[in-house]
Amino acid sequence: METAEFIRILEREGRSLASAAERAGTDAKVPTCPQWQVRDLLRHTGVVHRWATAFVAEGHTAFRPMADEPALDGEELLAWFRSGHRRLVDTLDSAAPDVECWHFLPAPSPLAFWARRQAHETAVHRFDAEAARGGTHGEIARDFAAELGPDFAADGIDELLRGFHARAKSGARSAEPRVLRVRAGDTDGAVWTVRLSEEPPAAERGEQGPADCEVSGPAADLYLALWNRLPFPRVTGDASVAELWRQRSAVD
Template sequence: MRTAAYVEILDREGALLAAAAEAAGTDAEVPTCPGWRVRDLLRHTGMVHRWATELVAEGHTGPRRADDPPALDGGPLLSWFREGHERLVGTLAGAEPGVRCWHFLPAPSPLAFWARRQAHETTVHRIDAESARGGEPTAVGADFAVDGIDELLCAFHARPKSAVRTEGPRTLRVRATDAPDAVWTVRLSPQPPVTVREEDA
């Protein structure tokens, strides 16, 4: 997927998240995040949005700690979330393709990394907000869902810190049911998993 497509998804998903959070109310429990209420979800996602914005906009080449979210609630918290989301979308849309900044997974460029990562981060938490609101969740496009699985298996779990390990060697085959050409082979061992995606398998 292209960076611009990720930014479009991020824009849409953040708006859906805010709408679902507003409909649910900030005191509503989030079934998909036990122990959280909607206010916790907004504070977390808003904090991550601002952290990513700062890294890209200011070109930090090393990791930086995210600022703690403010102790807002209700309407002011929703406004704070929407403002931070809008700033992130604008920063990613307006950034130079060659912008240099810290990122923590392999990617074609730092900008491509942050657009992809924030699109998926926001989509996951949009689904959380819709679970708090109740009713049918908004569908995730098959191509984007496949991309999220790919990020999880080929990037997140390829890191040395991955806890997905086995005492003896094992092999998993992961196949997307609504995208038959998306197949991954995951080799497990005492070391971090090694995943290969097989196109048109």
């Protein structure tokens, strides 16, 4: 996917997140993040948007911590979120393709990284905001899949497996070596082999040898399941491997 596509998805998903949050109300519980209410979701995502904007807009080439979350609520919080989201989109849209700044996963360029990362960050949290409005997760997931499409969801799976969990801080580890296969049936070539051990997971594209467990289904459902928002659509083989992922794969 191209950087411009990610920016457009980020723009749409941020608007949808704010609309869903407004309809749910900031007091509403977020069932996909049980420790949060909608106000926590808006504060967190709004701070992340501003954090990302600063790297691109100000050209910071070293890590800088996120700011504290604001003590805003209600209409003020929604306005604050929308303002930060708008500035992030505008910053990415207007940035030079060769802008230099800090980023934390491999990417063709810093701009490509931040556009992709913020599109996925915002999409997953938009699902959280929709869940806070009520309705079954299955219904919400169907709408989510229809809007985002399988290619974007498959890209998000790839970012998670080969990006986030390749880092030393990944907690998805196993004392006994195990192999998890991830297969998105609605996207050509969307198959991953994930080797779990006491080291960070090693994920490769394709069927690389036998697997102890396979999780499969539509790309969007797998995307949300791997981010622990939904159950896995289908599990074959040793289900304890899928459960190990669910218990240990939270991303900091």
